[in-house]
Amino acid sequence: MYELAILARGGVLLTVWAVAAGWSRGRLAGRLRRDGWQGICRGAWAVPGKDVDWRVRATALQFLRPELVCSHGTAARLHRIELLDGTVDPAYLDFTAPASARSTHDARNRIRVHATASLTAGDRSVRRGLRVTTPARTVGDLIRSCGSREEAVVAADSALARRAVGGVRREALVRYEELAAELAAPRPGGPRARAWLRLTEAASGSPAESVARLRMRDAALFPESQPPLRTAGGRTLRPDFLFREAGLAVEVEGYAFHGTRRAHERDIARFNALQSCPEVRRVLRFTAREVFAAPDRMTATIRTALESLAP
Structure with missing residues (x-):
């Protein structure tokens, strides 16, 4: 009989493989429990200590x-x-x-x-x-x-x-x-x-941006998505949205955007650089939570800003 660990594939062992290798079903079950093998589903086991996550479950089910x-x-x-x-x-x-x-x-x-x-x-x-x-x-x-x-x-x-x-x-x-x-x-x-x-946009950078764009569309607001802009220092930036005629840029930020101090510093530098672009007169920033929970407030704020920037 082969050792059970040798029979496993990708950390997964099927009962039928062990039986085919000479193990009796009764002896096999006791051995697996004693050695710490983990049941994935009926007829499939994970090697001791393996994290039985969704990929391991999917692997076992495709073997079966x-x-x-x-x-x-x-x-x-x-x-x-x-x-x-x-x-x-x-x-x-x-x-x-x-x-x-x-x-x-x-x-x-x-x-x-x-x-x-x-x-x-x-x-x-x-x-x-x-x-x-x-x-x-x-x-x-x-x-x-x-x-x-x-x-x-x-x-x-x-x-x-x-x-x-x-x-x-x-x-x-x-x-x-x-x-x-x-x-x-x-x-x-x-x-x-x-x-x-027909409502999709390949330039969208995140789920929050996609939803923000749909909410703006519902409010008859149609900005450009991720247009390339050149800063005063020659750097290329892409704001999430730009109302070019009014010079209004809109940024949507996820809750995990400032994961570190360095990321926070980069974001501040980006915000300042964005305002140096000739096309940008004003920048509005919204959190992903605002996009999902208060879209009417977001679109009202954008509309007010557009009216204030109108010639």
């Missing part, structure tokens, strides 16, 4: 069920696509499977399986060792199933943008044309998703 492909919120995590809070339940793992499988919502194991007849080889890729839907298919699935315009646009903006997510800077994951082609397929939620796609 090779037809499963990470999708929706789980695929968004793998691709580093930002989602608005509440879009998906992070405690759950989402998978898509061929139509021969059955759509399930397993609350005990915190799994959702979406059965479909439209998952082709071109819709699948491998990311961080897991089978996953491509960025275009992932965003398409999310937009079609989103409950709100804001959730849909935040997901699409993130995939379209080059940005840092979770401390990792990545390139844009998909082009607008690819998303348009993905959403052209006649599937449930398609018409609404195509309408929401």
Whole structure:
């Protein structure tokens, strides 16, 4: 018989692998418990001391069920696509499977399986060792199933943008044309998703910026997003939004923006440099909390500033 640790793959051991290697089921269970192996789900164990996070759970489930492909919120995590809070339940793992499988919502194991007849080889890729839907298919699935315009646009903006997510800077994951082609397929939620796609902006830098732009649009305010400006010292800066005719720049800052003293100092220097740009007469700054909790106050403040700057 092989030692159990040798049989594990990526820190995961399936019961069927151990049995195939000569272990009896009765002896195996006792040995695993004595040695500190951790149960992941029925039929799968993690090596002692391993952090059983969502990726380990997804790995075990794909070993058990090779037809499963990470999708929706789980695929968004793998691709580093930002989602608005509440879009998906992070405690759950989402998978898509061929139509021969059955759509399930397993609350005990915190799994959702979406059965479909439209998952082709071109819709699948491998990311961080897991089978996953491509960025275009992932965003398409999310937009079609989103409950709100804001959730849909935040997901699409993130995939379209080059940005840092979770401390990792990545390139844009998909082009607008690819998303348009993905959403052209006649599937449930398609018409609404195509309408929401037209509201996206690849220059958006964060979920808060995406929501702020939508709120301004609702208030009939249409600034430029992330336009390049030249400071008096020759540096290029991109304010989150610019009302060019009025010379009003608008910045949206997340709660974690000033994570360190150095970051705070950089932000102050950026604020001062932005005001030296010839196109900028005034700068307004809003927190992400204001964008989400008090959008009417934000848009009213912007409108008042625009009126004060009018010739």
